[in-house]
Amino acid sequence: APGTELAAASRPGTGPGSADSAGGTLVYGHQQEPPCVHGGWIEQGYLSHQVLDALVSLDEDGQVVPWLATDWHESADHLTWTFTLQEGPTFSDGTPVDAQAVVDNIDYWLAGGNGTAQVWIGPYVDSARALDATTVEVALSQPYPRFAENLTQPYFGLQSPAALAERTAEENCRQPIGSGPFTVAAWNRGQNIVLDRRDDYDWAPANAAVQGPARVARVDWRFITDPTARTAALRSGEVDAIYDIQAFEWSALESEGYELHRYVTPGRPQQLSFNTSRGPFADERVRQAFAYSLDRESVVEAVGRGVIPYEGNGPVSRSTPAYSEEAAARYSYDPERARELLDDAGWEVGADGVRVKDGARLHIDFPYAINRTINQDGAAIIQGLQQYAEEVGFEVELIPFPPSAAAAGAYSGPEDYDVSIGYWTSVNAGILLVNWRQNLPDSPNPSNSAFYNDPALEATIREANSAVDPDGQDALYRQAQEYIADRALSIGVYDRLSTLAVGPHVDGIRQENSQGGPVFHDAHLVD
Amino acid sequence: MTPTSSTDTHPAGTTDPGRRRGALPDGTGPAAGRLGSRPSRPRTGPARLVTWTRRLGRWPGRLAAALLVMWGAVTVAFLAQLAQPGDRAAVILNLRTGQTQERTPAELAPVNAEYGFDAPPFEQYLSYLGGLLRGDLGVSYQQHRPVWDMIAEQLGATVALSLTALALAWVLMVAWVALTAGRSPRVRGLASTVEVFAASVPQYWLGVLLLLVFALELGWVPVVGGSGPAALVLPALTLAIPLAGFLGQATRAEFELALSRPFVLSARVRGMGDLGVRLRHVLRHAAIPPLTLSGWALGATVSGAVIVESVFNRNGIGRVLVSAIEAQDLPVATGIIVLIAALYVLVNLAVDALAALIDPRLKA
Amino acid sequence: MFALAAVAPGLLAPGSPESLDLGATLQAPSAAHWFGTDELGRDLYTRVVHGTGLSLLIGLGAAAVSLTLAVLLAAASALTGRILSGAADRTIEILFAFPTLLLALLLIATLGPSPLSLVLAVGVGTAPGYARIVRGQLLSARSSGYVEAATGLGHRRLRVVAAHILPNALRPLVGIFTMSIGQSIVWASSLAFLGLGVAPPSPEWGALLDAGRAYLTAAGWLVVVPGLVIAVLALAATTLGKHIQTRLETGR
Amino acid sequence: MTPELLTTTTPTGGGSGPAGSVRPGPPVGGPPDGLTGTGPARTGAEAPAGAQHSPAAAATGAPGGAPGTGAPRLRVENLHVGFRRDGELREIVHGLSFELHPGRCVAIVGESGSGKSVTARTLVGLPGHGAEVRAGALRLGDHDLLTAGERTWQRIRGAEIGFVLQDALVSLDPLRPVGAEIAEALRLHGVGPRAVRARRAVELLAAAGVPTPEVRARQRPGELSGGLRQRALIASAIALGPQVLIADEPTTALDVTVQAQVLRVFEQMKAAGESIILISHDLSVVAHLADEVLVMRGGHVVEQGPTAQVLARPAHPYTRALIRAVPSAATRGRRLSAGPDEADAASVRASGRAAIGARPERTSAPVGAPGPVGAQGPVGAQGPVGTPTEIVLEARELTRTFRGRRGRVHRAVDGVSFRLHRGEVLGIVGESGSGKSTTARIALGLESADSGTVTLLGHDWSALPERRRRALRSRISVVQQDPLSSFDPRWSVERILRDALSVRSSGSDSAGSNAAGSGGAGSGAADSGADPAGRSGAGPHAEVLRLLGLVGLAPEVAGRNPATLSGGQRQRVSIARALAPEPDVLVLDEAVSALDVSVQAQILDLLADLRRHLGTSCLFISHDLGVISHLSDRVLVMKDGRVVESGTPEQIFDAPAHPYTRTLVESLHTLDRSAAAATAPASARPH
């Protein structure tokens, strides 16, 4: 299972089909409120997964299993994929989920309707067409052996083509029409989203614990930003389950009898991307010195309290297939080495301990999107890192910026930072292409947060993405990771977690396997 | 916030000694007097007119002043937003796509055209003002919804919070001041220290502590109760305690002054008990300064709401405002500012009317 | 005490406010750590002491900005000719219609978060309130018996303003200034709470509070202590200010 | 509750009275307004009737000041009252005893601060914060007041003792209609439903002599004149028909006309058998009403006895001084202050003369010189009035309107004209709001007139722009009623006077900048450097001392802050400041109204001296006819902004022409007559 661990009293779904308590409202406390119910951000994916069904699903063993598509196969030349749909599913507006609907959605993704969906399939999918009512054929430009696996990510939830065509973007944002087990009944901004069960739902994915409609009548998806309040609300019974548990609460909640779920998100972990385009980190030695100066492991251990795993690998996390242990082992704490490298690079220790070169101080701007990509534990870890870096003569200015500023694109340009921290979830190492594709004038890649343009690296990654032999593919992915680690373009800090704490009255909440979001279809309330 | 001194107790522009004096000489003035050599002739013509415009004059004048304040507020808000760093079109694009990145001019051009950002600022300003006059606050960059809808959606929660807090503050303050004012020096010292302390307490800190004690430890009130009345208690209390301390300071000075007035003794010698005098006579006299401050305080609770709403996970204008300002969602931010200014103006008119009810001498 | 902490924090707390002790995170107050430790094992007592300087500086700076602005506006409103005075009056009213935090937010959004913009934001945010107070003082001084007496003696207006109106009206400002230091620190910490304060790991009190909030249930001292320190300082400053003010008013 | 109460207080058992005393029968008609019955049903319509029945009651009281013949309603024996502050006890009243019998009036007179009000408040159990009361006995009927608890007190107050507070003008809640205040007294003692109380309030107002009581009951104190307010207050005090009424300075601050009306109300009540404790420093009022007088000074009773005896043959020097200090037409030209003050005054005269002699002679620059001051004939109060001398200040047809409430145009000054000759005192008298102050302010150039002109020393004063006026400002100066507010609170007396001196030498604006050293070291004035006025010759400090000497203040006053001075001293500083520029005209606006009679006497004497020696012309404004007639050479009577009459005091007070003046003077005479009667031998008393 890609990184899915079930801590504490983890139970597989209690016996399927038991109609013991079909109904009730499940109250769930989430930490962030996205601008739309669907979209390219993981927070949107978590939501849309309750409402929009996808073609395929990922099971606990990392296998792609049927959902709306009962069957799929790759052509011999690996350039054509054919999906066969099950008959019967409908969108909640009544439109049937047929081949044309799938084609329309693929076109919608390709056109940028969902930024993340586009970066995953855009470079590979040429076109899609409906062969008949239940058969879709997708033509690729290059082999893309993990195409189906990628489609298990919640960004690929299907929407009613009628809704896409006829409703405004705002309406689809607020209340997308999918074929999922729930529909959006109401969105009280700042407060909650109410998801109502679709009683005629009968096309759950193959890995679902129960088939048929969801067992709870309603999910009250509350937004509780403050972690303390979230945990408190769980303890007081105001909510049945919460997302994102603080590390220091983990063992307490465990001993209090809450069911805890921990999922290490595959894809890019919480890593430091150095701005290689300008400033001190344009110099590889300075990047390496910075990396050596940090006792990342100790800081993460202290703050993470055994819950948050240390991650040495920058490009991908330990739960990602083709993870390179070797890349992860680079740059263990060695302040002496760091000092030597800085000396080498010409940064002399100044009067106040900060190194200087040509009159410029070794000043590092380190912005991070607090409460968006970085939670409170993350913020503490960053402060710990800062302390270590300053030991060897860096002057690190932490610039936490709020979620809405992040949404508005603050601190994203090459002039805005020297080092940045962030994650990018994905189901596999294909994320490398998203993050490391060159940022060129005619094909810009704003996701290349190191501002590092290297045709060789890109070529390796592209080769890996299209490698049909799984072992060969993994080797290429590892090679790319080590390449990045060698040059200290990005170093890992800790793995991003998707954690859930579930109260004693709820059974059957599970975490989706591609990204770790909660799945409420199987959940039910017990007395 | 701030004016911890009770010196400034006059309602805006009503009983302002200097101003009144300054305003008198014109109008009736020397000109009318010099017209005739016999000043005792019956008043006709100009004087009559003056009287009439005077009689009518109060309300139009105030309304004009109110409009002026609102216009000023709109302008300040507009300018502040213009002065913000970053390109508004880029912001809009990022908000639309959920991305956080820089944009190329080619990408920005259509957005600029769509929102009229390519027009000179003054033209933008005029068109914004025009929109306001039509009651159109624009459309949110973030949510692509009319600002009016967004505000309307959140207004109720904040207004309920503000009003509850204000009412609670008054209850706390009146009880506290009425019980402690004019007692022995030690009690007075303690009481006013408590007031100053209450007024000095950071709101969010208080909120967090209340949350910790009453919601987390004792479990008396819900942590995230949504919009029910139980969930209103702690947030309102959080706003009310500092406010009560603040109002208390202004009231106490006036209360003690009123207590020392002869009419208090005169009520006592009539056989009235101490508490009776305090509540029936003195309180009314001491009520004007805190009442005047309440107009401002209601505005200030909006400041408080920004904080309290995030401590208690309440929805409301405050949170919308903060996120709009952070995200440079200009129409939303300006819309809320206009609303707050309007609220301020309205409340102050109401306060003036109320003050005149409490102290009929103010009608003059 | 606060002054000492501000000027020479090292005397009261010899350690570094930022040194980590990853083996002793979130420790409750004890003999070794009077105020306990935070999530990175930093000693809260040391941090609070070392934060005094910056917190006070922000308070002082904001109070200075605020009162300077207030005096300018008030003087323009109370002592100048009709047009200027009207304009100043309106400006005060308009700014006054903005809740303090709103003005501060707008300013910080414009300037970007930093200690300096914090000072400016709080200063500008609180100025209209003080401007009204000062204006009231000026007006009452202007219409006072002694000003009339001086006019009656035939002194020039400028002299009357300089010798009587300004000194008498501005004298209470000493007290107000002290009071506003405390209030400014509270405001600054409110902004910190909204994530617009001084960036970590600075031990500025508002920042401490904000950071401690996440550990409320497990390490309440991280919130209680800085909040208490802020409130006590504000109380001390306000009380001192009031004291000064009454002393000045009673002419002693 | 009320009926019970009243039954217990109607003295039935002799226990409370002195042993073996024969209790006089209950006053005829019982409590005057007949509330003894079932309360609400009985209304006060009977009150006036009761009042008419009761002269008999008064008669049963011991006439001729022979107390102790019956059970007193109130017995006070060796009363001590002190205040504890910071642990330290300061005794204010030292051993005061008296008895109050039905239908009798005991008066307490004495200087300000002598403890009169404290005594009165003690009698209703409200002496004030931190008070400690000791007494041999303090009994009201059956109540031992020394041990009374708060609940007992609440029942006594209002119902058994009515209290009219000293500050009548501010003793009613300004926010509520007076009717509500009266009804409140009824409500507190459980009288009737609301409607009945409201009706009763109107009746009580009527009983207190308020015309159109229905209208007045709905008005707030601010809408009533002082006299009406005073009567409304009395109405609330007598609402429950208390047997004892304490009236603390019930007539101070009232116009004479109103004074007379208020006194009539008291007379009626006394006649109805009520006992009255009257506190006043106004001897004519006391003489009018009281049977017995206690003279207090510094908390001690210095003299006590039947009114006639005390006033006619005062035994104590203080009493004599007090009687002497009351100004009136009869005291014209006489010194009012006496005793040790006589010596003061002498020294003032001496130093004044010395000062005048010492300073360089002054030539009045702009005006045709009237010759040196010393050369001028004595223009005392006795001086010939009609002597044609130079006119220093002339007002012609002054008019000033104010915009009042709701845009109503209010004519504060309406065609006022007057002339002030050199060395003359022109008195302006008139009721409150008649425009006296506004006239003065226009004369001073501090207020502009709508029309009319003011001429100062031949200059068209009212038409000059302020810039040109400045040079002339030193020729006219003002002494205000409330001197404290006219001093910069930061400045010492020395600095205040130096500042005033600095404008003296200014024939031109720029003069006086040649500060000849700041020689006034040791004076305690910190900012001598700020003073631009260094006159050659005498240093500024010497000048300050000379001014202080002129107004009879010790040199050490120079270093003090006015806030720390007594009222009299402050007023003297204010006069010194006014004199500093050596003005030709001095405007005194109610300059003595706020002062205690004895201090007032000192100031009036000082003014008389100064005028005699400096020859300054005075515009003297007061609502006190006594003061005016004591001091003025000519009098202007104002009413509603107009001058209704003018002439010499003799003309005005002996043969008033205008109806308003007539009522004014009549009331004055009533009081004078009773005062005269009181001071006459007891056998000659008219009653």
Ligand SMILES: Nc1ncnc2c1ncn2[C@@H]1O[C@H](COP(=O)(O)OP(=O)(O)OP(=O)(O)O)[C@@H](O)[C@H]1O
């Ligand atoms: N509550 C109090 N605490 C302390 N001292 C008091 C208090 N009330 C009055 N005194 C003092 O008692 C003294 C007597 O005051 P009181 O008011 O009785 O004077 P008075 O004779 O009525 O004077 P006036 O003629 O001015 O009314 C004054 O020195 C006053 O300061």
Ligand SMILES: Nc1ncnc2c1ncn2[C@@H]1O[C@H](COP(=O)(O)OP(=O)(O)OP(=O)(O)O)[C@@H](O)[C@H]1O
């Ligand atoms: N600045 C002003 N604005 C409005 N009305 C005024 C002003 N000054 C005086 N008045 C009104 O003019 C009238 C005359 O006032 P003024 O002070 O001259 O009376 P006065 O005779 O001195 O009375 P008092 O004996 O009470 O001092 C009053 O009705 C007063 O209310």
Ligand SMILES: [Mg+2]
């Ligand atoms: Mg008194």
Ligand SMILES: [Mg+2]
């Ligand atoms: Mg007057």
